[in-house]
Amino acid sequence: MNAGEEIVLSESWVSVPHFLKGILTTLSQSNGGCKYDYATVPFLAEVLKMKYLKPLNLFQELLKSNEIKRSRLLGLDVGDKYVGLAVSDVDNKIASPLSVLLRKKTNIDSMAADFESLISELHLTGFVVGYPFDRQKSSPGAVQVKVFIDDLCKTGKFEELKYTFWDECFTSKNVDFLLKPLNLRPVQSKTILDKFAAVGILQGYLDFANRNPSLKSTG
Numbered sequence: 001m002n003a004g005e006e007i008v009l010s011e012s013w014v015s016v017p018h019f020l021k022g023i024l025t026t027l028s029q030s031n032g033g034c035k036y037d038y039a040t041v042p043f044l045a046e047v048l049k050m051k052y053l054k055p056l057n058l059f060q061e062l063l064k065s066n067e068i069k070r071s072r073l074l075g076l077d078v079g080d081k082y083v084g085l086a087v088s089d090v091d092n093k094i095a096s097p098l099s100v101l102l103r104k105k106t107n108i109d110s111m112a113a114d115f116e117s118l119i120s121e122l123h124l125t126g127f128v129v130g131y132p133f134d135r136q137k138s139s140p141g142a143v144q145v146k147v148f149i150d151d152l153c154k155t156g157k158f159e160e161l162k163y164t165f166w167d168e169c170f171t172s173k174n175v176d177f178l179l180k181p182l183n184l185r186p187v188q189s190k191t192i193l194d195k196f197a198a199v200g201i202l203q204g205y206l207d208f209a210n211r212n213p214s215l216k217s218t219g
Contacts, residue, residue, distance in 0.1 A: 050127075050149070050158045058126050058164040059209035062092060071125035074118065075202025077168065077195075078129065078145045079103065083111075084198035087122055093210055095202035097195040103148070112155040119161065126161060130168030130201040166205040168197070 053061065058073075065071045070090045077084035085098040098118075104111045118124060129149060132141040145165075152158060209215060 050153050050161045050163050053126075053162045053164050055164045055166060055205060056209060056212060056215065058128070058162050059092075059212075059215060061162055062125055063215065065125050066092075069123065071123050073202065073206075074098075074122070074124050074127050075166075075198045075205070076127055076129045077198040077201055078148045080140075080144060083148070084195045085118075086195070086198035086202045087124075088202060088206060093206055095199045095206060097199050100195050105151075108151045109155055112152060112157050115152070116157060119158075124161075127163040128166050128202050128205045129163055130197065131165035133165075133167045133169060164205075166201050168201050 062071055062073065072090060073088045073092060075086035075088075075095055077086075081103055083101045083103050085101065086095045087098045088095055101111065101114055129145060131145050132139060149163065
């Protein structure tokens with residue numbers, strides 16, 4: 001079998017992500033170093049990608065997982081150069097600033113490794129990604145968010161992770177308004193803006209989910 005040839009798997013095999021990863025490893029080892037990965041076998045990348053859930057469905061999944069272990073959510077403000085991050089507390093009611101990651105467009109695997117570390121360290125079960133719902137789907141902001149998520153999905157490293165989109169309208173503008181009187185240096189201001197924009201996105205989502213009557217009895 002040569003790299004690039006179509007691999008057809010039954011639906012029962014497809015339901016086991018770790019089994020699929022083993023297939024790639026075995027193929028690579030048995031073909032003289034010819035690499036099989038999620039790029040050379042796009043079908044597997046599709047199977048192992050992150051799963052999108054509607055906002056309330058994501059929180060419902062979170063509540064279910066918390067019956068077994070404490071899980072948290074990560075808020076993302078995706079920009080052209082940086083990705084601001086915020087994390088929820090263990091009760092998933094309060095968002096706090098976490099960090100700002102350099103967006104590595106030419107090395108998404110390196111950025112995926114950063115997220116893998118955060119998922120393990122913080123016991124994350126899902127991402128809440130800011131999205132400009134007030135603009136056209138083809139706007140630069142909307143496109144770059146979708147490209148970022150698609151790139152992460154293609155790495156095949158987040159098959160157990162769920163994500164949702166949350167309206168980021170006015171979030172950055174509100175933070176920028178608060179920072180202006182401080183006369184910060186541009187770089188410093190940008191770092192704080194990205195980080196706290198992520199807080200605004202995640203906090204807005206948490207407030208909405210926690211106030212929803214249909215979820216109160218489960219929380």
